[in-house]
Amino acid sequence: MPVVVHGQAPARRPLTRLLWYAAEAVLTLGLVLLLLVAHQLWWTNRQARAAAEKKADSLEREWKEKAGEGAARARGSSGEGGAVRDRGTPRGAPGTPPPPHIPTRGAPAGPPTQHAYAVLRIPRLGLRVPVADGVSKGGVLNKGYVGHYPRTARPGRPGNFALAGHRNTHGEPFRHLDRLRPGDRMTVGTRDAVYTYTVDKTLDRTSPRDGGVIAPVPRSAVRPGHGYDRAGYYVTLTTCTPAYTSKYRLVVWGKLTAMRPR
Template sequence: MGIPLIVRAVRERIPVVVQRNSPGRRAAVRGLWTGAELVVTLGVVLLLLVAHQLWWTNRQAREGAERQVRALQEDWGQDRGVGAPVVEPPEDGQGDESGAGGQNGQEPERPAPDRTAAPAAPVAPTAPRWDQAYAVLRIPRLGLTAPVAQGISKRGVLDKGYVGHYPRTAQPGQAGNFAVAGHRNTHGEPFRRIDRLRRGDRITVETRDAVYTYTVDNSLAQTSPSDSGVIAAVPRSNVRTAVGYSAPGYYLTLTTCTPEFTSRYRLIVWGKLTAMRPR
């Protein structure tokens, strides 16, 4: 009885279903795999691009800017006037501190102080050629030292980590507005922290002939890129007309993009010339 049952079971084979990948399924798998590879590759490329923009361009531009500052100083000859004191105009109401009075011990009469006067500046040299670095800007509060070049082109000036001088604005120490621009992010980002400047902070501009000291006086947190009034000879915003100046003077204007990592608006810092010394 048992043998026929075994034979019958062998003869009645259990069907085995073999699943095979259809062409459509294989194509879908290949597509998903290729897509995943592309996403990973794109992610790596983006990371490399970010590293290049945020690290490599800064390093490269800063090194180049430092070399340019050293080259300018060597060209000018640093043995001339190193350490010479900065002569500042006396404060209103102050005079000779030596204690010497006039005749009979009376204080001599002095003319009323001119509140609109600025330190006398030497005769301005001829305008530097395009993209030429010709001055050094220093902001002690920010620990910033950067060369100043003629023009505001990206490739020739700003992307080198330089500060760019706006054409048709005054040169350092001249009456009017010495207006400059600098990157806030990437390529050396010399103006990354100018939003931290406060009224009374000092900014110096050194040229072959003199060192000019400007004192921060005002700022504009945000304005349009087309607001040309901020770099006018008498700087005053065309967008926020209550911000700026109304009288001629000796001004310095720093401009950069804002918010960070965008170029939608401009951040402005203004200063006034308060001292100069010949080199």
């Protein structure tokens, strides 16, 4: 019976091995990039959005509790037998300052803290998000918060209350900012009051360096004719555009139309 001798398989050529290793490396790199994209577009959104919602809940719960305590103190300030204690000069009398939640010209802006101090609600977008001082990514925006530009007006005060937020990733609170139209309303709630702003104008695209849009009297320094020419009570919302880029800025302007004390 003949004996069959099996020879060894021919060794792969160096070029073939190199191509094989290169293909493996490309596949591995592709999987890593896919995971990074999933992390940025899904996981960071989920984490930041959940944390922002939790913070908004915490702020509103704290304000509600303080309002209840204030009401209890007010009820306890009356004397026994129904006699009302003397409270001094009534609020609003000549020469007395307005309460802190009333817009006051020249009121101090306060130091930036990067702590959330307000809650922005935009019904058309189904948005409820905390507002914090500053527009740094690590300290504010990447937490899913909306950032309050330094040296711009406080909520409800004269001037321009200017805000920035991510359009994509990290909670993306301003993802659908382009859907806002004149007449849409938004509210900014603080410890002392709820301020209602009404959308008035939009600027679909401008330069990231267009500082005029967040000036006290907001007016684009890049797109002539866009903005305002007189002092008022404004809000400005800014975000990147087009989506998934940071080449330009989208701007929405509104005016203060109502204020309700807590």
